[in-house]
Amino acid sequence: MHHIRIAILCLVVWLLAGCTEQDQSYLATRAVEALQTTEAIVKTTAVAASKTAAAEAAQAVQTQVAAVKQTAEAMITHRTDDGPFTVDSDLTRLATVSGAQLDAAIKAIRPDSPLIGLGQGFVDAGKKHGINAFYIAAHSAWESSWGTSPLARDKNNLFGYGAYDSCPYECAWTFKTKEECVDTVMLLVKTDYLTEGGKYYNGATLRGMNVKYATDQNWQNGIASIMNSLASKAG
The missing domain is CATH 1.10.530.10 (Lysozyme)
Known part of the structure; x- marks a missing residue:
């Protein structure tokens, strides 16, 4: 469990470097959710103590990590723009305004x-x-x-x-x-x-x-x- 937690946190820290403050908050939330899910899965697996449950747990952990990575990479790719603007500004760059x-x-x-x-x-x-x-x-x-x-x-x-x-x-x-x-x-x-x-x-x-x-x-x-x-x- 300790190694899984460290792996997810390292991944998040690496991805946060390219995010805006708003995206960092969202990504951090997703990371917490991933860790919580992972902990729940590991606890359940420990009780079940079966090879099938362990395999399912490992797969679920991989899915959670992949989801966090995919979300972060999408945010980094889709960079934001809050100005200043010109007639040549890319209109597909999202604003962070509420x-x-x-x-x-x-x-x-x-x-x-x-x-x-x-x-x-x-x-x-x-x-x-x-x-x-x-x-x-x-x-x-x-x-x-x-x-x-x-x-x-x-x-x-x-x-x-x-x-x-x-x-x-x-x-x-x-x-x-x-x-x-x-x-x-x-x-x-x-x-x-x-x-x-x-x-x-x-x-x-x-x-x-x-x-x-x-x-x-x-x-x-x-x-x-x-x-x-x-x-x-x-x-």
């Missing part, structure tokens, strides 16, 4: 914004689809005039999705809720614009998205500016 921090940042910039309260929705969509939450919030703020546009008010459409210069209102998609809009549009953005091989992919950046997403060439600069404003207020 929903409450994002709401506070929006409120600090636009105290009357209907986007206040959607912070957790932006964060959840970012984690679900692998997109920076500052970008999601900034994109919605730019397209919807901080949640006050007719599309945001009448159709819960925060991103102008489906709208064209020749059909700016009628053609825009309608969503049941603003949260549904965030989740649906971010899935499409990730698939079509931010993933290599996507039909509108020109790089996972604002500059790359601007090629097909918007005719306004200042679109990329406007969103990058709001991303930095949000990041500065969330800090």
Whole structure:
């Protein structure tokens, strides 16, 4: 049991070096869970004292160690980005901001914004689809005039999705809720614009998205500016 504990702890210490503070906390929790499970298995095995139980225990320990390693490596690979941002920032790098921090940042910039309260929705969509939450919030703020546009008010459409210069209102998609809009549009953005091989992919950046997403060439600069404003207020 002592050797197993040391092996897991050494593995965790090695992996923690490449993690953010938030990821370190999560990884440490997983390590504790792994050790607790291991101890329980070893105790059960000692009582059973059978070769079959011992083999199952060993396999379970290996599975726990592998799970911790896989989680940590995934976190290290998927590095975070909390700014400063440019039009060439990788939008698939996750932000470490919380929903409450994002709401506070929006409120600090636009105290009357209907986007206040959607912070957790932006964060959840970012984690679900692998997109920076500052970008999601900034994109919605730019397209919807901080949640006050007719599309945001009448159709819960925060991103102008489906709208064209020749059909700016009628053609825009309608969503049941603003949260549904965030989740649906971010899935499409990730698939079509931010993933290599996507039909509108020109790089996972604002500059790359601007090629097909918007005719306004200042679109990329406007969103990058709001991303930095949000990041500065969330800090």
